[in-house]
Amino acid sequence: MRRLLLGVDLGGTNTRAAVVDAATGEVVAAHKVAHAERTPLAVVRTVAEAVRAAAGAAGVSPGSIGTAGVGVAGQVLGATGTVLNAPNLGWREVPFGDLLAAELGVRVRVVNDLSAAAWGERSFGAARGVDDALLFFVGSGVGLGLILGGRLHEGAGGVAAEVGHIKVTPRGVVPRKCGCGEWGCLEAYAGGMNLAARVRDDVAEGKATAVLAAAGDASRIGAAAVEQAYQAGDPYARELWAEVGELLGTTMANLVTLLNPARLVLGGGVLLGCPNLERISRAHLGDRASRSARKALAVVHAGLTDDGGVVGAALLGGGASAPALTVN
Amino acid sequence: MRRLLLGVDLGGTNTRAAVVDAATGEVVAAHKVAHAERTPLAVVRTVAEAVRAAAGAAGVSPGSIGTAGVGVAGQVLGATGTVLNAPNLGWREVPFGDLLAAELGVRVRVVNDLSAAAWGERSFGAARGVDDALLFFVGSGVGLGLILGGRLHEGAGGVAAEVGHIKVTPRGVVPRKCGCGEWGCLEAYAGGMNLAARVRDDVAEGKATAVLAAAGDASRIGAAAVEQAYQAGDPYARELWAEVGELLGTTMANLVTLLNPARLVLGGGVLLGCPNLERISRAHLGDRASRSARKALAVVHAGLTDDGGVVGAALLGGGASAPALTVN
Secondary structure (H helix, E strand, C coil), X not given: CCCEEEEEEECCCEEEEEEEECCCCCEEEEEEEECCCCCHHHHHHHHHHHHHHHHHHCCCCHHHHCEEEEEECCEECHHHCCEEEECCCCEEEECHHHHHHHHHCCEEEEEEHHHHHHHHHHHHCCCCCCCCEEEEEECCCEEEEEEECCEECCCCCCCCCCHHHCECCCCCCCCCECCCXXXXXXXXXXCHHXXXXXXXXXXXXXXXXXXXXXXXXXXXXXXXXXXXXHHCCCHHHHHXXXXXXXXXXXXXXXXXXXXXXXXXXXXXXXHHHCHHHHHHHHHHHHHHXXXXXXXXXXXXXXXXXXXHHHHHHHHHHHCCCHHHHXXX | CCCEEEEEEECCCEEEEEEEECCCCCEEEEEEEEXXXXXXXXXXXXXXXXXXXXXXXXXXXXXXXXXXXXXXXXXXXHHHCCEEEECCCCEEEECHHHHHHHHHCCEEEEEEHHHHHHHHHHHHCCCCCCCCEEEEEECCCEEEEEEECCEECCCCCCCCCCHHHCECCCCCCCCCECCCCCECEHHHHHCHHHHHHHHHHHHHCCCCCXXXXXXXXXXXXXXXXXXXXXXXXXXXXXXXXXHHHHHHHHHHHHHHHHHCCCEEEEECHHHHHCHHHHHHHHHHHHHHCCHHHHHCCEEEECCCCCCHHHHHHHHHHHCCCHHHHCCC
């Protein structure tokens, strides 16, 4: 009989719950629910509803599985299940793991969404069986999942891998404030949401660029429109991608030099949806990572694009891989 | 009966071998020999001589101990014992572990010197019992030892932690070439050897500074003279420490944000010998590391200054801590 696990991807807008086959990573059933409200108790009920629906579709009950793993876009205080900070949900210090465990009557593990996705890739995706692998993600934010020595690295306080908030000081660039309230974070320059805001500001200030035309109207400005304008030869877009690609590529290079992974898994809509930005970033990675660390490295795309998060969360929640639960 | 181990610190000028008590980290006996030549075979003989002398002084033989650990300033190819690159010795791809094992008739493990020192600090020094600890070292070079999840992190190719070769692009600063042949490495700005060369160049070009007077003559220019001039209010020294301190502090901050250690252990003559540089660096660390990662963090000085390397090498060589040998 196959062993089933429960995984949840808790986003700012929707929750997706899935029943996952522990041996194959297959998503047996899934259910998605939009959040009506974002208060912790409302979200607990929404998540529980999604979990029960997914379990029902797979012909099981949450109680018969006994565990659930939840990936959340935010900082999670390691083993406690407390969400320290989840900007998309407007949460600070919410004991989400305890609340959901009480509601569902199962053991719950809460992890950062990119840690979950990295563990999914390591288990059944583009980093399968690789002991030292990094998942580098550029979407609305910039994030990282760290698999080191075959284990998920969450750090002493459970908040490691916050690559979006490393400080970068690009030459010639105006310091930009990040959503976290600090100045000079990588995400302030390279995250999709901040990128879009910056281009909209530049367009509003009358800078000459084809990005607005590519987007259609200002509200649709984003990385995809910059990529389109770049492709058409727009000098503004070329300058922006040169800057952002240098920041992303240098960051990837420094991660490789520091951690010497065998696999660097790229993910996220901005990085994978903008081939020119990806090309520029990878060129800087190739130029700037230490030669000896590059020897062990393969750079690949995420393999479980939509499912990595729920699969990884399910495995981590179920303790399907024992070492992952013994970190710290 | 106590268990004794053999540890070696293989430097560019000297080799120091020690017999170490596995249970306490005590250096029972030690012997230091200067290298007459730096060819691999000559160094193997010198190291073997130092090891035999240290063992003799402790009343044991290398064979009765059965293992030795060697820390070397350079890149080591993980479990193979091959030294990929040791600039101080002028070596490239030297199978040092095999050569020394054949000479001594014992099992040999070769590791990077800062990995050895970090493991020593984790075992008996300033990071004793801490599962996530970083040793950040600024001496003639800039280096790092990574203890993650209770294990030494060496990476997929055994060359992780090369923090001296992450790429930094400080605003307003002329790009500088590193000893590794690349441009813009942290060590090119902040390593003691490169710092000294830069100040000597500036003095030779006639820049106004009190560093030369503090040093006595140009050949003695180094971090200590800059610190002395800083203390006396020299504007050149103040500007230099502001720049180097920002680079070092930002690097430490980014390491803390990425890896969320409980302990950051500072070491090396430049960092510990220059209190003003240390103060400036720590101020940037405090400003720039992510708030949540700072919560778990204590910043301390290395506790085993001279002995950390031989103690850690001995323990790693002897497999005194089993997990350290199972990395990757």
